Amino acid sequence: MGSFSIWHWLIVLIIVLLVFGTKKLRGLGSDLGGAVKGFKEGIKDATTEDKPAEGSAPNPPAAQQVKDGQTIEGEVREKTRS
Template sequence: MGNLTGWHGLILLLVVLLLFAAPKLPGLARSLGQSITIFRGEVKKPAAGDESAPAADLPAKDDATKPGA
C-alpha cells in the first residue's frame, strides 16, 4: 500500500465515482450545460438602467455647440 501515489488515488476515485454515480452523471451534465447557457445569456444582455453602457451608445457632447463658448 505504500507505493500508491496521487495518480493512483485519482484513478481509484474516478472508478468509484463511475461505479456508484453513473446513473446521475447525465442529469448532472445536463444541468451544468443549462446553467452555462443561462449565464452566457445574462452576460450578453445589458441590464435595464445600466450606467456602464458603452460610450458609442450615448449621445456625443460637443463643446463647440454650447451657447457662450
C-alpha cells in the same frame, strides 16, 4: 503524505461512477452546462442593456417619460413617525 497520485484519482473516479452511474452523471453535467450557459447569456444581456446605442439621444428625465394612463413601477414605504 504528499498530494494524491494519478492512481488515487482513478480509483476515486471508478467509485464515483459505480455509485452514481454514467446516466446520472451525464444528466448532472448537462444541467451544469445549461446553468453556466444561461449565466453567460444573462451577463451578456446585462452589459448590452447598460450601454446606450451609438447615435441615440440621451434619455429625457423620468418626469417627461410618463404618459397619461401609464403604470409606474415603484416601492411603497411606510411613514415613520418622528
